[in-house]
Amino acid sequence: MSIPTPVERKLAHTRTVSFQGFERSDGLWDIEAEMMDTKPFAFDLSDRHRLEAGQPVHHMHIRITIDHRLIVQDIHTSMQAYPHSVCIKADQHMRKMIGCTMMKGWRKSIETHLGGIEGCTHMRELLFNMATAAFQTLAPKALASYRTPSENPNRPPPPHLGGCMTWDFKGPTVKAIYPVYFDWPNRTK
Known part of the structure; x- marks a missing residue:
């Protein structure tokens, strides 16, 4: 547009x-x-x-x-x-x-x-x-290492997550690209 x-x-x-x-x-x-x-x-x-x-x-x-x-x-x-x-x-x-x-x-x-x-x-x-x-x-x-589960389950997410609507922890982009951080910090460990 x-x-x-x-x-x-x-x-x-x-x-x-x-x-x-x-x-x-x-x-x-x-x-x-x-x-x-x-x-x-x-x-x-x-x-x-x-x-x-x-x-x-x-x-x-x-x-x-x-x-x-x-x-x-x-x-x-x-x-x-x-x-x-x-x-x-x-x-x-x-x-x-x-x-x-x-x-x-x-x-x-x-x-x-x-x-x-x-x-x-x-x-x-x-x-x-x-x-x-x-x-x-x-x-x-x-950021490549953030896409797979870490040995540390409490590893902080990459710094851009939660910084805009596209990178909302509860949004589809985080779920697709960084599933380990989807719904952070409320996710089940």
Whole structure:
């Protein structure tokens, strides 16, 4: 199903965001994010030159290296386009994220280390969503063992179960894919 046809309009802004996950030969994983903002018209910035139509207002990259537990081992950033000269300093605190987990508490860690004037709004936004990209990257290998009964009958379920309507513990998807966790924690042992 598509969304309704809009009223007559003209393009004012485009933000392109991409995430990629890579399995490395050393057993670690790289999660990369890229964001670019452009406008379809020329305009003047407050402390820099004129930007021509299609020239990036923002163009940023982040690479996070994680282990199989989604703990940040390393982080690198690049700001190739930014609207104000002081923006180039915005990534100076990014290495504070080394040692943080991309599991529960990820957003809080980002706000603690890079919140407010400690960082860049756009880089924080990329970081927030990099956790989902990391989970999707590692999921096929990391979650395979959850589909069969464990030697530990009280083993906690995978972290995504119970997180949305599709992964409802009482729903058909959990029953079909993770039957050992169907109706968790009310199931009969």
